[in-house]
Amino acid sequence: MRTTETEGSARPRATAPALSRRPWLEHWLSTVSDLSELKASHPMMDAVIDEVDGRMIRIGDRWLADFASCNYLGFDLDREILESIPAFLEDWGTHPSWSRLLGSPVLYEEIEDRLTGLLGSEDSLVLPTITHIHMSVIPLLAASGTIFLDSRAHKTIYDGCQIAKARGAAVRRFRFEDPDHLDQLLSQERDPTRLVCMDGVNSMTGNAPDLVAFAEVARRHGALLYVDDAHGFGVIGERSPGESCPYGARGNGIVRHAGESYENIVLVGGFSKAYSSLLAFIACPSDVKDLLKVAAPPYLYSGPSPVASLATVLSGFGVNEKRGDALRSNLWRLSDRVLTALRRLGVETPNRSGLPIIEVPLRDHGRIDAVGRFLFDRGVYVTLAAYPLVPKDEVGFRIQLTALNTDDEVDTLIAALEELTAGEELRLREQELEEAA
Ligand SMILES: Cc1ncc(COP(=O)(O)O)c(C=O)c1O
Numbered sequence: 001m002r003t004t005e006t007e008g009s010a011r012p013r014a015t016a017p018a019l020s021r022r023p024w025l026e027h028w029l030s031t032v033s034d035l036s037e038l039k040a041s042h043p044m045m046d047a048v049i050d051e052v053d054g055r056m057i058r059i060g061d062r063w064l065a066d067f068a069s070c071n072y073l074g075f076d077l078d079r080e081i082l083e084s085i086p087a088f089l090e091d092w093g094t095h096p097s098w099s100r101l102l103g104s105p106v107l108y109e110e111i112e113d114r115l116t117g118l119l120g121s122e123d124s125l126v127l128p129t130i131t132h133i134h135m136s137v138i139p140l141l142a143a144s145g146t147i148f149l150d151s152r153a154h155k156t157i158y159d160g161c162q163i164a165k166a167r168g169a170a171v172r173r174f175r176f177e178d179p180d181h182l183d184q185l186l187s188q189e190r191d192p193t194r195l196v197c198m199d200g201v202n203s204m205t206g207n208a209p210d211l212v213a214f215a216e217v218a219r220r221h222g223a224l225l226y227v228d229d230a231h232g233f234g235v236i237g238e239r240s241p242g243e244s245c246p247y248g249a250r251g252n253g254i255v256r257h258a259g260e261s262y263e264n265i266v267l268v269g270g271f272s273k274a275y276s277s278l279l280a281f282i283a284c285p286s287d288v289k290d291l292l293k294v295a296a297p298p299y300l301y302s303g304p305s306p307v308a309s310l311a312t313v314l315s316g317f318g319v320n321e322k323r324g325d326a327l328r329s330n331l332w333r334l335s336d337r338v339l340t341a342l343r344r345l346g347v348e349t350p351n352r353s354g355l356p357i358i359e360v361p362l363r364d365h366g367r368i369d370a371v372g373r374f375l376f377d378r379g380v381y382v383t384l385a386a387y388p389l390v391p392k393d394e395v396g397f398r399i400q401l402t403a404l405n406t407d408d409e410v411d412t413l414i415a416a417l418e419e420l421t422a423g424e425e426l427r428l429r430e431q432e433l434e435e436a437a
Helices: 023-031 033-041 079-092 108-119 131-143 155-166 180-189 211-220 286-295 308-343 365-377 408-420 430-437
Strands: 052-054 056-059 062-066 122-126 146-150 170-174 192-198 224-228 265-270 280-284 357-361 383-385 396-400
Touching: 023 033, 023 211, 033 365, 062 408, 079 308, 108 280, 108 308, 122 131, 122 286, 131 146, 131 155, 131 192, 131 224, 131 265, 131 280, 131 286, 146 155, 146 180, 155 170, 155 192, 170 180, 180 211, 192 211, 211 224, 280 286, 308 357, 308 408, 365 396, 365 408
Parallel strands: 146 170, 146 192, 192 224, 224 265
Antiparallel strands: 052 056, 056 062, 122 280, 265 280, 357 396, 383 396
C-alpha cells in the first residue's frame, strides 16, 4: 500500500510552492491558458504514442490514421534506409562526441558534398537542427545592420532575429507574401547591411512565397535573402519536362523549384521532415561556410547528430535519387484527393499550392477542443492549431500527408471532413457563403 510521507508524523508534507509565490509562472500560464488547458485534457495533444504500423498509430487502445507526421517521403519506415543503419553503427558507434570544430567523421564530408551537388549551391554546411542555425547564423549575417523579417516567419526565425537584435541589429517587419512592401521598406532604409529573413514553403499555409519576386527585390537593394525551406526541401524541386508531378523533380528545394540561382540567397533546410533524420543545413558560399566554422556556436560547441541520423541522410540521398520522384508523385496525388474533397465541400483552406500541408480553419475558435475530440473519435490524428500557436481567427487543424498514407486512411479523413462540414464546424469559402446568403 502506498503511504504518504506525512502519515504518522508531524512533519509537514512537502508540497510544490504555491503558484501565487511564482508570479512569473502565473503570468506565462495565463498567456498560454488556451493551449495549456488543451494540452492537459485533449487526447490529440502531448499524446503518448504506444505503437506505429505504417501511418497508423496506437494511443492507448485506439488506432488512428496519422495526418500529423512531417515524414513526407516515408523515409522513417523505408526498408532500404532502415537496413543501412547497422553497418554505420558498426563502423562509427552510436555517436561521435566531438564538436564539429574538433573533428567530424568523414560522413559529414560525404553528406555536404552530396547535398551541395543536389542543391546546385556553391557550398553547404550541416548542423544538428534548423533552430541551431537560425540562432547562430542570423545574428552573424545581420551583424549590426537591419533585418527585414517576414511577419509570418516561423517562430525559430523570429527567435534568431531577437538574438541578432540583442547584439545590435535593427528588425523591421514586412507583410506576409508582399514583395512590394519589402521593396518599400528597403527603399526607405539607409543602413547598408541588409538581411531579409523569410520562410520558404510556409508551415501553416502550405504555400511557397514568390521567390523570384523576393530575390529580385533583395538583389536590387543589395540585401542578402535568407530562406528557411524546412517544409519544401525533399518535397519540391527543379522543374523538368519529364517531372512526375507538379512538385518538380529531385526534391532539391525552393530555390531550384523557382528556377532561381543562389546569388545573394542563403538557403536553410532540414532533414528532420522529408528525410526523417536529425540534421539541418545551410547552403551558402564557401567563404561564409569558412566563417561559420569558426564563428557559429553549434559548430564550435554543440554535440553532433547521432550516427544513425548521418546514416539515414546518406541512405536517404540514394533512395531520393532512385525512388524519390515516385514517392513525391504519390504524395501529390494523396494531397490532391484531400484538396479536391475540400473544394467539393466548399471548405476554406489557405493551401493554393497542392503541397501536403493543409490547414482547415474553424468557424468558431472556441470549438477546437470539441472538433479535435470528434476527429480523434473518428480515428483521425491531426495537428491542432490552437491559440496562441496561431491567431484566434486562424484556429483550426492542420492535415499533413505523407507518401506512406494509404487511400483507405484518406477515405477515413474525407468522411470525417464531410461530417464536420455538415455539422457547420468548418469555415466555408467566401463564394459558398455568398451563395448560401
Ligand atoms: C519552418 C520551420 N523552421 C524550423 C523548424 C525547426 O526545425 P528543427 O527541428 O530542425 O530545428 C520547423 C519545425 O517545425 C519549421 O517548421
